[in-house]
Amino acid sequence: MPELPEVEALRDFLGDHLVGKEIARVLPVAISVLKTYDPPVTALQGTTVTAVDRHGKFLDIAAGGLHLLVHLARAGWLRWQDAVPAAPPRPGKGPLALRVVLTGGEGFDLTEAGTTKRLSVHLAHDPSEVPGVARLGPDPLADSFDRDAFALLLGGRRRQIKGALRDQSLIAGIGNAYSDEILHVAKMSPFKLTTSLSDDDITHLHTATRTTLKDAVERSRGVAAGRLKAEKKSGMRVHGRAGQACPVCGDTVLEVSFSDSSLQYCPTCQTGGQPLADRRMSRLLK
Template sequence: MPELPEVEALARFLTERAGGQVIARVELGALSALKTFDPPLESLRGRTIDGVTRRGKYLCVSTRDEAVPEPRWLIVHLARGGWVQWRDTVPAGRAKPGRGPLALRVGLSSGPGFDITEQGTEKRLAIWVVPDPAVVEGVARLGPDPLGDGFDQAALATALAGRSGNLKSVLTDQSVLAGVGNAYSDEALHRARMSPFKPAGKLTAEDNQRLFEALRGVLSDALARAAGLPAKGLKGEKRSGMAVHGRAGEACPVCGDTVRQVAFATKSIQYCPTCQTGGKPLADRRLSRLLK
């Protein structure tokens, strides 16, 4: 799933490639992906792309038209299997809704364009055309951005205060922190040397400092590695930069212990016992008492 660093890199990539260009074509490939009807998707045609920004895990494409001064945004949530594919030349034939991975095709007046695609059978990618990103419910409820200028240790402490869940679940709650998902929460907890099951609302001041530094460090490092990469290179860069996420059975790069996993129905947690749980494996998330 694309998270904060990848979505930020995609936003910068699209701004560089598509910013200032006029939308000549906009074609839906997956009817279920479009969540709004007014204004219609077709109303984006003829508008100029001002730029692309990120809010949490949402891509936000700002457009303008001197003849229609009202603001209009194309908002995309890539969900688990979504991605952006740049095309130097957009196929001549009109995209048609079907069972393939194409969710949306945007063609630019100068010839190139980009596809929004979604792999897998779990179709959760979502698209909106709105006058303001805040109209989208998921955007409106986002918590603070961990890489935002005003985000500091006090802001993290406030976000976690009184939370009843464990750190893993709270860090991935988008209403608590915007943009952190399964992968970077694993990485931040590993760097902070904390169990994923430690209660989020019971951190000491020292815990909070370690977690803040780990969270900002992991996200900043990932964003720096992604800087300047084309969209097609971001997935590989994300995988190569992981210390524990997706590396169950491999050696921890810090201590050499074997990276372990706790499996859920649709996702999993990867962690290092030596670094995070006092050397003891977490056998089951419901039974584990390894909270420190």
């Protein structure tokens, strides 16, 4: 799933390739992808892209006073094409979900692998009209996201820190992968409770959050859209690396599996050497 660093890199890439260009056509291909119908996507035809922004994991392409907002979800991606095929795309064939064509002949495709279709595209007069954007918490890379602001966010109800980091209404942009990486850097169990965090814990976790995301953004900066997935994977220290050696201590990275996802962690770095029970209501083994 693309998270804040990859979406930020896509924002940079699209900013370089779209701003100042005229949109010729927007072609929804998968019936599930377009979540709004008023205004229609034909309203973008003939408009010029003025900006590309990011809201959490949402891309925001501004043109003609409208905003094309894209959430790539778990299996979506963006593929740039210097020359879009002349033949119109065929609905129901392959992973193609939506195509945007510029008057110069270049453009991009939104694709989604698998049978579960969650990729979403909205066209709105204002980004806040999209419920997923309106509910977003603060951006963890914003200057205002300091240690005290972070402490205030965590000071609400009792919950596991892994879930808190992934809650988009609490903090925008962090998903399964980078929450694993942040907790590894902070040397915390994913199931540590927010109510048990000391002042020092909050400071360490805030620092780990900011540095992990900033480092990932810097690694992705300037990388072509087609190579961002590989760049993300290569930068991971524990996420997606179950069974491999922790790059910090050399212990074996372990995994906890759930019905539709999994997390990875280092027992030596994060849980005092104890493995986490691999069941849905996991807790530290006694």
